[in-house]
Amino acid sequence: MEITGRRSQEVYDVVGIGFGPSNLSLAIALEEHGESTPEHPVRAHFFERQPTFGWHRNMLLPSTTMQISFLKDLATFRNPMSRYSFISYLHASNRLVQFVNNQDFFPTRQEFHQYLEWAAAGLSDRVTYGAEVTSIRPVTEAGAPTCDLLEVEVRGSDGTTRVVAAHNVVVSTGLVPRLPDGVTSDERVWHSSEFLSRFRARDPETLKSVAVVGAGQSAAEITRFFHDALPHAQVSAVVPSYGYAIADDTPFANQIFDPAAVDDYYFGTDRAREAFWRYHRNTNYSVVDSDVIRDLYRRAYDEQVRGSRRLHFRNLTRVEEVRRAGGGTRVALRSLLDDRTEELHVDALVFATGYDGLDPARLLGDFDRHFLRDAAGRHRVERDYRLVSTPDLTCGVYLQGGTEHTHGLSSALLSNIAVRSGEIADSIVLRRTERELDRRGPVQAERSAA
Numbered sequence: 001m002e003i004t005g006r007r008s009q010e011v012y013d014v015v016g017i018g019f020g021p022s023n024l025s026l027a028i029a030l031e032e033h034g035e036s037t038p039e040h041p042v043r044a045h046f047f048e049r050q051p052t053f054g055w056h057r058n059m060l061l062p063s064t065t066m067q068i069s070f071l072k073d074l075a076t077f078r079n080p081m082s083r084y085s086f087i088s089y090l091h092a093s094n095r096l097v098q099f100v101n102n103q104d105f106f107p108t109r110q111e112f113h114q115y116l117e118w119a120a121a122g123l124s125d126r127v128t129y130g131a132e133v134t135s136i137r138p139v140t141e142a143g144a145p146t147c148d149l150l151e152v153e154v155r156g157s158d159g160t161t162r163v164v165a166a167h168n169v170v171v172s173t174g175l176v177p178r179l180p181d182g183v184t185s186d187e188r189v190w191h192s193s194e195f196l197s198r199f200r201a202r203d204p205e206t207l208k209s210v211a212v213v214g215a216g217q218s219a220a221e222i223t224r225f226f227h228d229a230l231p232h233a234q235v236s237a238v239v240p241s242y243g244y245a246i247a248d249d250t251p252f253a254n255q256i257f258d259p260a261a262v263d264d265y266y267f268g269t270d271r272a273r274e275a276f277w278r279y280h281r282n283t284n285y286s287v288v289d290s291d292v293i294r295d296l297y298r299r300a301y302d303e304q305v306r307g308s309r310r311l312h313f314r315n316l317t318r319v320e321e322v323r324r325a326g327g328g329t330r331v332a333l334r335s336l337l338d339d340r341t342e343e344l345h346v347d348a349l350v351f352a353t354g355y356d357g358l359d360p361a362r363l364l365g366d367f368d369r370h371f372l373r374d375a376a377g378r379h380r381v382e383r384d385y386r387l388v389s390t391p392d393l394t395c396g397v398y399l400q401g402g403t404e405h406t407h408g409l410s411s412a413l414l415s416n417i418a419v420r421s422g423e424i425a426d427s428i429v430l431r432r433t434e435r436e437l438d439r440r441g442p443v444q445a446e447r448s449a450a
């Protein structure tokens with residue numbers, strides 16, 4: 001179905017950009033749709049720039065656990081009978097009984113990664129790895145009033161470029177690592193998203209003093225990892241708050257991740273949306289799971305008892321400046337308590353300073369001017385996650401991620417991916433049916449409906 005020139009011989013109903021959990025979940029929803037209508041399956045293909053499936057591989061630290069229940073997997077909330085559920089994976093791995101004995105809703109990230117790899121392997125004919133989408137553009141026919149076709153340019157790992165055509169694309173390219181202004185990463189200054197590969201590239205013996213910036217889950221997990229992996233090293237945590245704050249995962253607060261909360265957020269008033277953020281940002285951002293907080297505090301206390309401290313917390317402190325110095329890095333820290341600055345000399349400095357949301361404009365380039373924005377300059381998005389476009393476009397650009405302003409807090413998370421993917425699959429199928437009926441004209445459409 002692929003094309004090598006400007007135009008295609010055959011056209012996909014949908015091309016998925018990125019093959020992380022969101023589009024993997026969409027591939028499953030589309031496959032299960034096809035099983036119910038084998039005579040008219042949705043033609044779909046996915047492109048993933050990584051050479052193989054991988055989900056935040058550089059943060060697969062030992063003992064880290066998922067922040068959602070295993071039941072919020074790729075499919076269960078949409079289709080509890082799916083063969084791609086976490087329970088099916090456990091069964092296929094001969095671990096279902098043992099998993100239940102564990103009595104834990106939250107698997108390790110290692111195990112969930114294995115589950116995702118297992119599911120991705122089942123759909124390998126629908127994805128091309130080592131394939132980065134570099135642009136999306138409309139195909140305009142001379143004289144046609146509307147455009148219902150897109151061209152997607154894909155660069156292979158060997159540098160070759162090809163173009164595929166589709167009626168819809170689903171952009172699911174994930175979070176974008178964020179470093180403070182003026183900071184760039186290298187072999188001594190790392191963002192948390194590159195942590196394990198940077199760490200493995202260094203001889204641990206050369207890491208005698210390390211520092212971690214931030215007070216979110218990534219920062220706390222990396223601080224704990226350093227403390228375990230570098231028993232000879234001084235480990236400093238540069239914490240912008242007075243101390244790590246707890247991630248609220250209690251039942252009432254957790255309701256903001258329910259599928260129904262998407263409607264409440266989407267159709268709610270501006271004041272309602274603002275209240276979601278004011279009251280519940282602490283379910284996800286700049287917060288840490290309680291077991292990790294208690295573990296870190298216990299370690300610091302034990303060192304105090306023993307009288308030899310190497311785990312240091314610099315609270316209410318932010319990074320002012322980073323300077324490369326010989327074989328190490330000098331970090332200027334400013335304390336918010338007394339406004340004094342202090343300089344640390346470290347062998348590795350990790351910025352666990354979070355991520356920016358997905359911004360489709362990066363991929364859309366010039367095509368972005370066809371998509372409407374709200375008064376605050378953000379993309380307008382329909383309830384079915386389709387970008388609102390000028391009326392001349394009948395082709396669709398859907399988002400998985402980048403919709404926190406329209407669909408709420410679960411947009412960048414796994415909580416709702418099964419239901420969201422189902423909604424996107426339904427929308428693509430429904431709009432395809434409408435397009436086909438339009439083409440056939442009113443008389444034939446009536447006959448088909450009868």
Ligand code: FDA
Nearest residue numbers: 018020021022048049059066067132133173174413414415
């Ligand atoms: P994700 O980022 O996973 O995948 C996007 C994919 O697109 C990537 O594989 C990327 O390579 C690919 N890509 C990007 N640009 C491309 C291009 N131009 N062409 C082709 N491919 C491209 N949430 C939660 O609910 N529970 C949890 O436990 C966690 N845990 C967690 C741990 C860590 C360390 C982080 C950083 C984040 C989480 N999250 C989370 C939140 C996280 O956003 C979520 O788990 C998923 O990664 C979202 O899946 P996506 O598929 O949307 O993005």
Ligand code: NAP
Nearest residue numbers: 065067180214215216217218240285286318319352353354
């Ligand atoms: P985050 O929650 O956004 O936290 C970023 C932290 O960096 C905040 O404490 C922020 O402080 C701080 N920061 C930003 N700029 C700074 C600066 N210049 N100086 C000092 N501090 C600065 O990011 P994250 O911890 O990477 O988490 C991102 C997502 O991944 C979340 O959804 C999280 O739950 C998820 N995650 C999950 C797991 C897991 O499943 N086990 C592991 C890691 C991450 P301010 O608040 O002051 O800006």
